[in-house]
Amino acid sequence: MHAFDVLGDPVRRRILELLAEGERSAGEIGAVVQGEFGISQPGVSQHLRVLRDNGFATVRAEGTRRLYAVDPAPLQEVDVWLEHFRGFWNQRLDALGTELARGRRERRARDGARGADQGTP
Structure with a gap:
């Protein structure tokens, strides 16, 4: 997927804005995005996967939590x-x-x- 295809989606742009403020858990991201865009938790997970698969975000496990951070390279x-x-x-x-x-x-x-x-x- 081209970088502008990834960035063209307002939900993914919002997630990147949140991550630009610092590392966040999937739950924190989901709470904000679900409230602002009215999408489901699986929908948020799909957007996180697109960001991760295309190199815009990294994820690390901390116990049962998944912590996401922005990857500045793309x-x-x-x-x-x-x-x-x-x-x-x-x-x-x-x-x-x-x-x-x-x-x-x-x-x-x-x-x-x-x-x-x-x-x-």
């Missing part, structure tokens, strides 16, 4: 692929930064002029 591959497209939004973010700075300068100049007007008798 996400780094996605990041490398996205690098080709960063220029599209970096230019726009730079332009936005320029406009915000211009607006702040204009407000300071306007507020300074008002203050000078108000200070004159």
Whole structure:
């Protein structure tokens, strides 16, 4: 399965968000995902299996619990692929930064002029 096929599912993205905060048990993940998406425990297990089988998550046994953690390697591959497209939004973010700075300068100049007007008798 391609990385974007794995990440294209909102349930799997949510599970990865939870795992990004730290290792979690299957039960903890299930409780959150079942509450937010209304899917069954077997459905959550299937999503965990997809993440595990495609390298996005690792699992380790601790007694009867299964603890899941994010595996960053596939996400780094996605990041490398996205690098080709960063220029599209970096230019726009730079332009936005320029406009915000211009607006702040204009407000300071306007507020300074008002203050000078108000200070004159």
